[in-house]
Amino acid sequence: MIDFSKKRALIIDDSPAMCSSLRTTLSNFGITRCEMSNTANEAVFRIRQREFDIIVCDYCLGDGSDGQQILEQLRKSALIAPTVAFLMVTAERGYEKVVSCAELAPDDYLLKPFTAETMRIRLERVFEKKDVFAPIHALIANGKAEDAIVECDRILNLKSKFAIDLIRLKGELLITLGRHDEARALYEQVVAARAIPWARIGLAKTLSMGGHDEEAIEALELAIAETPQYLEAYDLLAQVHEHKGNADLAQSILEKAVDISPNTLSRQSKIGEMAYRNGDLEKAKKAFGIVVNKGKYSFFRSHNDFVNLSRVLLDDGKHEDALSTIADARKSFDKTPELDLASSVMESLIYQGAARQVESEKALANALEIKKEHGLHLPDAVTIDMAKSCFLNNKADEARALVKDVISNFYDDEMVQKSVRKMLENVGRADESQDLIENSVSAVIKLNNEGVLLAKKGDLAGAIELLVTASKRMPQNVQVALNAAHALIVDSDRNGWNEANMQMAKSLIDQHFAKHQNLEKFKKISTLFKDISLKFGVKIK
Incomplete structure (x- = not known):
C-alpha cells in the first residue's frame, strides 16, 4: 500500500467547485497537501515553483486550452519529471479517441463520475509502474544511458509485467546512443510478434537514420494504414519526405495529421512554416492563425507565432492586418529586446510594402540599434527578414553582413540557403546570391579547418x-x-x-x-x- 499522505498534488480545473470536489476525493485516501489551479497558466506557474507528485487535470478547460495540450507542453518542456503521476479527468466519452492518437498520453484517465476508491486504485497502479522504472529514469537523469539499458535488461529478465514499456524505453535509449542496428533488431523483433505502432515507428527511425529512406517510408505508410490515429507516424513520414526534397508531399501528410488532431499547436506551426516555404500562403495564414488564436491563453506561446503570421499577411498584401498582428504581439508579451527587434523588423518590411518609406527606415534603424546594443543572436528567419529590410532601405553593406551571419550559422542547412536565395531574388539581387552564399560557406569551412589543424599540430x-x-x-x-x-x-x-x-x-x-x-x-x-x-x-x- 502506498502512503499517499506523503504525496503533494495539484488539481487543474476551470471550475472552483470541481477543484474542491477533487481535493475532497484525494483527501479520502490521505492526500492533504493539495493545491488548485483554475487556469493552465496558473498551473504551469505553480509547477515551475515547486515539485508535485500527482497532477489531476480536467480535459476540458475554459481558457481556450485543454488538458491534453497542457500535458504535452509540460512533458516536451521537461517541466514534470517521469516520476510525476498525471491523471486526466473527463466527462467526454470520446476521450479514448483523443488519447489513442496522442504522442504523449497521461499515465491514466478517469471518466466522470468516479469514486475515491477508483482514483486510489488507479494511482496505486500508476505508482507501481513508476517504482519499477525509477532506477532507469535516475540513470538517464545522471547521463548514464548505457547503464539505463543494462537496468532495462535486468528488469526484463525478472519477467516484469511492464515488459512492453521497458522494451519501448530500451529502444529509445539505443537510438539516443546511436546504436541503430541494435535498436532496429529490437523493433523488428517486436513487430514480428505484434504490430505495435510505436515499434513500427521506432523501426522507421532506425531505417531513416541509417540512410534507408525508402524502407522507412514503407514502414511508416504501413503503420499509418494499420493505425491511422497514431500521429507520430505522420510527423516522421513528413520529415523523411522533406529530407528527400518532396516538400509538397510532406505538407499534405502533416495536414492529414492535423485533420485528426487539430489542437497540437507545434504541428500547426510546422505546417505554417512548410506551407510558407512552398508558397502556399492561404494554408500558411490558416495554420499560423490557428497557432496565434488557440495559443492565446497558453503559457508556452511565443511572439514568433505573431511574427510568422505577420510575415504571411505581408506577402499576401494585407499590410494593415500584418501591422495589427505585430501590434497584438507588442501588447501580448512583456517587452524584451528580442520582441522589440523582431517586431521592428516586421514593421519596417510592412511599411516598405505599403510605400511608407520614412516609417520603414525608422523601424529598421530601431532594429539595428537594438541588435548592436544587446548583441543578439537572431533566429534565421528574423535575420533574413532584417537583411531584406536593409537591402530595401539602401543599407546593402549591413544586409550582406547579415546574410553572411545567417549562412555562417546554418552553412549546411539547405532550407536556410533556399530562403536566402529567395530573399535575394525578391529584392532584385539574385546575381549576388551564389557568391554571397558560397563565400560565406567557404569562410566557415576555412575557419573550422584552421582550428582543427591547430589542434592536430x-x-x-x-x-x-x-x-x-x-x-x-x-x-x-x-x-x-x-x-x-x-x-x-x-x-x-x-x-x-x-x-x-x-x-x-x-x-x-x-x-x-x-x-x-x-x-x-x-x-x-x-x-x-x-x-x-x-x-x-x-x-x-
Whole structure:
C-alpha cells in the first residue's frame, strides 16, 4: 500500500467547485497537501515553483486550452519529471479517441463520475509502474544511458509485467546512443510478434537514420494504414519526405495529421512554416492563425507565432492586418529586446510594402540599434527578414553582413540557403546570391579547418581561442561548437583537469543537444566528455 499522505498534488480545473470536489476525493485516501489551479497558466506557474507528485487535470478547460495540450507542453518542456503521476479527468466519452492518437498520453484517465476508491486504485497502479522504472529514469537523469539499458535488461529478465514499456524505453535509449542496428533488431523483433505502432515507428527511425529512406517510408505508410490515429507516424513520414526534397508531399501528410488532431499547436506551426516555404500562403495564414488564436491563453506561446503570421499577411498584401498582428504581439508579451527587434523588423518590411518609406527606415534603424546594443543572436528567419529590410532601405553593406551571419550559422542547412536565395531574388539581387552564399560557406569551412589543424599540430590553446571565439559569433553552427568542445576536452585530457574549459565544453554540447543529439560526431564528443570526466573522477552538473 502506498502512503499517499506523503504525496503533494495539484488539481487543474476551470471550475472552483470541481477543484474542491477533487481535493475532497484525494483527501479520502490521505492526500492533504493539495493545491488548485483554475487556469493552465496558473498551473504551469505553480509547477515551475515547486515539485508535485500527482497532477489531476480536467480535459476540458475554459481558457481556450485543454488538458491534453497542457500535458504535452509540460512533458516536451521537461517541466514534470517521469516520476510525476498525471491523471486526466473527463466527462467526454470520446476521450479514448483523443488519447489513442496522442504522442504523449497521461499515465491514466478517469471518466466522470468516479469514486475515491477508483482514483486510489488507479494511482496505486500508476505508482507501481513508476517504482519499477525509477532506477532507469535516475540513470538517464545522471547521463548514464548505457547503464539505463543494462537496468532495462535486468528488469526484463525478472519477467516484469511492464515488459512492453521497458522494451519501448530500451529502444529509445539505443537510438539516443546511436546504436541503430541494435535498436532496429529490437523493433523488428517486436513487430514480428505484434504490430505495435510505436515499434513500427521506432523501426522507421532506425531505417531513416541509417540512410534507408525508402524502407522507412514503407514502414511508416504501413503503420499509418494499420493505425491511422497514431500521429507520430505522420510527423516522421513528413520529415523523411522533406529530407528527400518532396516538400509538397510532406505538407499534405502533416495536414492529414492535423485533420485528426487539430489542437497540437507545434504541428500547426510546422505546417505554417512548410506551407510558407512552398508558397502556399492561404494554408500558411490558416495554420499560423490557428497557432496565434488557440495559443492565446497558453503559457508556452511565443511572439514568433505573431511574427510568422505577420510575415504571411505581408506577402499576401494585407499590410494593415500584418501591422495589427505585430501590434497584438507588442501588447501580448512583456517587452524584451528580442520582441522589440523582431517586431521592428516586421514593421519596417510592412511599411516598405505599403510605400511608407520614412516609417520603414525608422523601424529598421530601431532594429539595428537594438541588435548592436544587446548583441543578439537572431533566429534565421528574423535575420533574413532584417537583411531584406536593409537591402530595401539602401543599407546593402549591413544586409550582406547579415546574410553572411545567417549562412555562417546554418552553412549546411539547405532550407536556410533556399530562403536566402529567395530573399535575394525578391529584392532584385539574385546575381549576388551564389557568391554571397558560397563565400560565406567557404569562410566557415576555412575557419573550422584552421582550428582543427591547430589542434592536430598540438596547439590546443590556439585552437581553443579560435574555435571558442567562432562558436560565440556563430552560436547555431554545430560543427564549430563540436570542434571547440573537442579541443577543450582534449586539453583537459592531456594537460590536466581544467574546470573552466570543461564547463564550457559541456555548455557547447548542451546547447546543441535537442537538435543534433543523433549526429555521430555529437555522440562521439559527448562520450569523450563523459570518459574524461570519469578519468578525473569529476561530475559536472
